[in-house]
Amino acid sequence: VSVTISPIRDAGGRIIGASKIIRDLTDRNARERRIQELQAELAHVRRLTELGQFVSMLVHEVNQPLTAIATYANACRRLVTVGDFARLATPLDRIVEQTSRAGEIVQRIRDFVKKSDALMRPEDMSHVIKEAIALTKTCVKDDGVTLEMQRVPTGLQAEIDKVQVQQVLFNLLRNGIEAMRGQPRPKIKVATKLAREGMIEISVADTGPGLADEVRAKLFQPFVTTKKDGMGIGLSVCKAIVESLAGRLWVDDNPGGGTIFRFTLLHAQDANTPTR
């Protein structure tokens, strides 16, 4: 609450009383928080849309040289079968040209990924995780899942692009929530600890049914999904993001049942302390 007290004066300026205004700020705080959440949500949607467009463009651009290469190769095979070797040189040259064209597309993808380097800065992991949990609660129907952040060591900072790491956390939390649909007492725990070699390790542990071996084998492959309406890019994007931030992402079984996704990030303080 906020309290404002103002004197009430008569025409001669003497204080003859006081007015007191008490405002309940719960609403305003909730509204500000909601605005922040919406902004985060918007940033997330914008990223997904950009990614979707990028993937769509990529599919088209990579398919063109692939189509040409496959077709030239088929023609060459037929020319060999009929012994018409004189006509082979041109399509073979074209295959080499089209391979370079595909290589240039790969280079453009590298450049696109590189752009994110500029946004790396030390971020308080406690804030990063809290905001990601709030974003997930806003965007995903949680069916009564408990999302819990274990206490982060005070002042623990990672050198990251915050929005990208939140994207990773959002995807992992959403996957966890979806994996636990229909399970009793669904719960996800996010824990952070200082790991070895100047890294911070974050774990996202659910109490879902765990992963079948055949799912685990293809878990991080792009465009492989077990979801009816999934595109199969969530986890491969998570892995790509974590690796672009110089960390690793992997999966473990949760000893109590369920799955634990773990990833590492650069410990910000590590850059300032000499290596022992």
Add this chain to the structure above:
Amino acid sequence: VTETERRRVAMVDDDYAVRDSIRLLLEVVGHCVETFASPADFLNSATRKPSCLILDYRMPEMTGLELAKRLRADGDKFPILLITGSYSTAAIAARASKLGAVRVLTKPPAEQDLLDFINGHPSSGNEPCAG
């Protein structure tokens, strides 16, 4: 292919390499192929009556599906193959099937599917191959 199996294939694709490679393959097999770099080039061509037509889906000016619709509206009945790299293939196929004799293949198409499409239709008795 034998003389009776030879088809006069037209193809519209804005990508030179895709156009050139499919032309080479079909010529090696024995068909005669005429290629066009844009839907407008095909629509304006004097010889608009191939045995069958191969269309890229994603082109400037109009999509392959739009071109197929236009041709059907003009009364052209030759079989059309749409090649698409888009992930909305099912949605495209649903619309294409309504146009009649329009097949959809995803890119890159398998050689056999391509040849099956061309051989799967009787020669329409249009102009013979030049040369």
